Amino acid sequence: MKKTLMIAAAAAFMATGLAATEAAAGAPFCASCHAGHKDKVGPSLASVVEAYGSTDAVFAFLNSDAELEPKVAAFASKAGTMKGQLKKYRGLDDAKKAEVRAWFESEIK
Numbered sequence: 580m581k582k583t584l585m586i587a588a589a590a591a592f593m594a595t596g597l598a599a600t601e602a603a604a605g606a607p608f609c610a611s612c613h614a615g616h617k618d619k620v621g622p623s624l625a626s627v628v629e630a631y632g633s634t635d636a637v638f639a640f641l642n643s644d645a646e647l648e649p650k651v652a653a654f655a656s657k658a659g660t661m662k663g664q665l666k667k668y669r670g671l672d673d674a675k676k677a678e679v680r681a682w683f684e685s686e687i688k
């Protein structure tokens with residue numbers, strides 16, 4: 580129970596921080612927590628691709644209705660942070676999702 584509250588508080592805190600950086604041109608909101616080859620709030624995109632096996636597999640998951648089951652072990656305890664982001668991503672239209680993928684691929688180059 581206490582843990583749940585802490586996760587909720589952390590998520591709320593991050594959501595606030597997000598608003599300030601979200602307007603950054605070019606990159607989607609994912610960029611406030613993820614970078615190609617560096618761990619930030621979330622794991623590096625390269626380590627995510629490694630855990631999934633391919634970029635296609637990552638996006639097959641993102642574009643499905645599957646529950647988030649964290650695959651990058653070092654970040655597993657932070658799945659609560661990504662859950663809300665996943666919901667946000669799934670609510671984007673196809674054009675925005677395509678922008679996310681283009682950004683994702685340019686980051687892991």
Ligand code: HEC
Pocket residue numbers: 593594597607608609610611612613620621622627637641647648649650651654655656657658659660661662664668679
């Ligand atoms: C508020 C910070 C935050 C934002 C914004 C964010 N993420 Fe994450 N993300 C995380 C954290 C923390 C994890 C590690 C926990 C986990 O794997 O679920 C993670 C994990 C992931 C994973 C791995 C999930 C798994 O199965 O292990 C993918 C894929 C991912 N993020 C993609 C994205 C994409 C794409 C966006 C933008 C649409 C995004 N993230 C936005 C914090 C964030």
